[in-house]
Amino acid sequence: MILRAERRELGSCRAASLILTQSACVLALSFCVTACALAQTSAVDEIAKYRAALQDGNPAELWEARGEDLWKQKRGPKQVSLEGCDLGLGPGIVKGAYTRLPMYFADADRVMDLETRLVWCMVTLQAYNESQAKKQPFGNGERKSDIEALVAFVTSTSRGMPMNVALKHPKEVEMYQAGEKIFSYRGGPHDFGCVTCHADEGKRIRLQDLPNLTTREGAQKAYTTWPAYRVSQGELRSFEWRLYDCFRQQRFPELLFGSDASIALTLYLARNANGAIFDAPAIKR
Amino acid sequence: MPDPMKIRATTVGDETEVKVLMSHEMETGQRKDGQGKTIPAWFIQNVSVTWNSKTVLSAQWGTAVAKNPFVSFRFKGGAKGDKITVTWVDNRAEKRTDESMIA
Amino acid sequence: MNRGRRKALQSGGATLLALLAANGWLPSARAQSWNKSAFDAHSLGDTMQALGGGEPAQSKEIAFFQTPEIAENGAVVPIGISSSLPNTQAIAILIEKNPNMLAAVFDILPGTEPTITTRVKMAQTSNVYALVKADGKYYVASKEIKVTLGGCGG
Numbered sequence: 001m002i003l004r005a006e007r008r009e010l011g012s013c014r015a016a017s018l019i020l021t022q023s024a025c026v027l028a029l030s031f032c033v034t035a036c037a038l039a040q041t042s043a044v045d046e047i048a049k050y051r052a053a054l055q056d057g058n059p060a061e062l063w064e065a066r067g068e069d070l071w072k073q074k075r076g077p078k079q080v081s082l083e084g085c086d087l088g089l090g091p092g093i094v095k096g097a098y099t100r101l102p103m104y105f106a107d108a109d110r111v112m113d114l115e116t117r118l119v120w121c122m123v124t125l126q127a128y129n130e131s132q133a134k135k136q137p138f139g140n141g142e143r144k145s146d147i148e149a150l151v152a153f154v155t156s157t158s159r160g161m162p163m164n165v166a167l168k169h170p171k172e173v174e175m176y177q178a179g180e181k182i183f184s185y186r187g188g189p190h191d192f193g194c195v196t197c198h199a200d201e202g203k204r205i206r207l208q209d210l211p212n213l214t215t216r217e218g219a220q221k222a223y224t225t226w227p228a229y230r231v232s233q234g235e236l237r238s239f240e241w242r243l244y245d246c247f248r249q250q251r252f253p254e255l256l257f258g259s260d261a262s263i264a265l266t267l268y269l270a271r272n273a274n275g276a277i278f279d280a281p282a283i284k285r
Numbered sequence: 286m287p288d289p290m291k292i293r294a295t296t297v298g299d300e301t302e303v304k305v306l307m308s309h310e311m312e313t314g315q316r317k318d319g320q321g322k323t324i325p326a327w328f329i330q331n332v333s334v335t336w337n338s339k340t341v342l343s344a345q346w347g348t349a350v351a352k353n354p355f356v357s358f359r360f361k362g363g364a365k366g367d368k369i370t371v372t373w374v375d376n377r378a379e380k381r382t383d384e385s386m387i388a
Numbered sequence: 389m390n391r392g393r394r395k396a397l398q399s400g401g402a403t404l405l406a407l408l409a410a411n412g413w414l415p416s417a418r419a420q421s422w423n424k425s426a427f428d429a430h431s432l433g434d435t436m437q438a439l440g441g442g443e444p445a446q447s448k449e450i451a452f453f454q455t456p457e458i459a460e461n462g463a464v465v466p467i468g469i470s471s472s473l474p475n476t477q478a479i480a481i482l483i484e485k486n487p488n489m490l491a492a493v494f495d496i497l498p499g500t501e502p503t504i505t506t507r508v509k510m511a512q513t514s515n516v517y518a519l520v521k522a523d524g525k526y527y528v529a530s531k532e533i534k535v536t537l538g539g540c541g542g
């Protein structure tokens with residue numbers, strides 16, 4: 001269905017080419033090809049201007065501020081803050097932590113991404129039960145998500161730092177391989193997979209270019225610009241949300257928040273983005 | 286209680302540039318919920334910005350201002366450490382005031 | 389932005405007085421400061437009438453900046469307007485094909501630059517009017533902004 005949308009967008013250019021081909025007017029055909037290409041280029045340029053105009057004043061900052069407050073507030077049954085939470089660089093160290101995630105945590109004996117680790121800290125430090133901590137993983141209008149706010153705050157402190165995800169522990173290696181497998185797995189009612197959209201160069205949906213996530217460059221560009229404020233939703237979206245929504249769009253079963261499948265895909269993409277400068281929370285259409 | 290605003294005020298030559306992000310749904314009153322019921326309009330109607338105690342901008346907004354509104358403008362004068370205060374009032378008569386120093 | 393120095397002064401507090409004013413039962417400054425009939429208007433003529441002006445004159449002294457010709461999503465459309473008309477008193481944004489045309493009115497007070505940047509919602513591709521009140525008269529400039537649909541999930 002994504003391909004169908006693409007076809008519709010290109011429809012007018014294609015139809016014009018077809019008619020002209022039939023009339024065998026080679027000169028006119030070449031003119032049309034140029035004109036259509038030009039129209040598309042200028043549209044892409046204008047969209048680039050639109051994106052540039054949004055950069056100044058990213059509402060993600062509102063989430064970052066709320067997240068910082070949540071991080072420092074004494075909360076939960078134990079009334080302690082999350083400032084003692086170990087995100088991988090030691091208790092309380094936030095800056096740079098996101099560039100190392102997901103990673104293996106010995107205390108949990110599990111590979112965790114940021115969202116999962118935040119839930120872990122809410123449970124172990126603040127004594128929330130797990131279902132309370134996971135109750136609202138994604139925000140929706142007035143029902144705000146504490147997790148998304150915390151994600152905005154933690155990731156914002158890694159802005160400008162290079163991605164540096166290790167595959168040292170056997171469980172990290174295992175998780176990465178699982179992520180790679182899930183990425184190329186096709187299934188569901190449409191025989192779809194991540195690879196259907198994200199394993200070739202030059203694919204797009206309407207005017208949105210789709211990154212080829214199997215290349216280093218594509219993974220870098222995509223991974224370093226999440227989380228992001230989605231203007232179409234008016235929400236700050238975490239990477240877990242991005243994967244959750246990709247699964248929904250593929251008509252796959254629901255990707256459970258904090259599941260191994262979600263962490264595996266995150267690790268696969270984060271690792272492939274190594275070396276790139278993290279630049280989020282971003283703002284996207 | 287509404288979330289705090291983000292106010293950034295900086296001196297640029299002999300002027301001060303003010304940028305404000307507000308946390309607000311800015312519901313249009315045109316949308317319907319899952320049950321087909323119209324979601325009532327809920328939006329900021331009035332915004333005022335003061336420098337120390339002088340009003341430098343006042344605005345009236347309708348429902349077409351984007352969710353989580355952003356506004357930027359400049360005024361003459363202003364020095365580092367001066368106080369910038371922003372207040373909004375919405376159609377539910379909810380109000381929020383935040384302040385920041387010119388940096 | 390220094391969050392440590394910023395603190396909330398007031399919030400919430402729907403006092404009875406504010407409630408009455410908001411509902412138009414009290415002739416307070418609050419009630420007068422939001423021009424309901426202008427925001428309810430559907431046409432340029434009705435909006436102008438509600439604002440207390442006649443037909444605005446086209447002006448080249450009003451410019452759009454940081455305003456794209458194509459919006460990738462109509463939910464957030466950046467608009468920048470500046471006026472070089474002497475004694476600019478107010479800048480308003482009107483969107484022709486929105487259910488209500490008037491989006492915002494900014495009063496430009498003495499000492500404030502007649503330049504404003506904000507973001508609006510657009511229901512569809514439409515002309516956007518930058519309406520300026522200068523020296524008691526109204527002037528206008530317009531720009532068409534195309535609204536596209538996003539990729540997956542709108």
